[in-house]
Amino acid sequence: MDKILENALYTVNEEVDYGTVKIADDVVAMIAGLAATEVEGVYAMAGKDLLHKVKRGGPTKGVRVDIANGKVRANLAIIVNYGYNIPSVSAKVQDKVSGAIESMTGLKATDVNIRVAGVRIRQGV
Numbered sequence: 001m002d003k004i005l006e007n008a009l010y011t012v013n014e015e016v017d018y019g020t021v022k023i024a025d026d027v028v029a030m031i032a033g034l035a036a037t038e039v040e041g042v043y044a045m046a047g048k049d050l051l052h053k054v055k056r057g058g059p060t061k062g063v064r065v066d067i068a069n070g071k072v073r074a075n076l077a078i079i080v081n082y083g084y085n086i087p088s089v090s091a092k093v094q095d096k097v098s099g100a101i102e103s104m105t106g107l108k109a110t111d112v113n114i115r116v117a118g119v120r121i122r123q124g125v
Contacts (some may be wrong), residue, residue, distance in 0.1 A: 010067050010107070023105055025065055032074045032112075033059035035100035039092045041084035046077040046117035062117070072101055073111040079118040090114040 009022040033045050037059070045062030062077040074097060080089050098109040 008067070010070075023107075025067055026060055028067060028072060028101060028105060028107065029060040029063040029065045029074075030058075031100050031104050032065060032076060032097045033061070033063045035096045036063075036076050036078060036093045039089060039096050041081050041089035042093060043079045043081045043120040046079050046115075067107065070107055071110045072105075072107045073113075074101070074109060075113045075115070077115045077117045079120050080116055082119050082121045086116055090116065 008025045010025065010028075011020050011022050036042055037045065045059070047061035064075045066073045076093065076097065078090075078093065080086055093114055094112040097112045101107055101109040
């Protein structure tokens with residue numbers, strides 16, 4: 001609970017009769033990371049130690065979001081599976097992440113920047 005209080009919170013809708021809705025920046029980063037890993041060809045998110053699987057490092061590893069005035073700028077570092085077209089995978093990640101952020105939060109994803117930090121080579125090949 002303390003971690004949520006330390007994160008920046010963004011008010012989604014100020015015109016609600018029952019109170020306000022606020023979303024922590026880590027929640028937006030989590031949405032972006034999970035959406036990216038759903039794209040075929042993405043092996044994992046990359047972080048400081050290069051590889052952070054969702055189950056080990058959490059879905060926010062390799063994701064940084066900046067939110068201002070209801071607009072999101074997301075920066076993601078991914079590892080692509082060998083054999084996949086990197087520009088195509090990156091474009092699909094951008095579309096998936098943008099759509100997920102917008103549909104789940106109502107915030108506008110203005111930038112979704114992708115950094116391919118590595119390529120996973122299958123074992124035994």
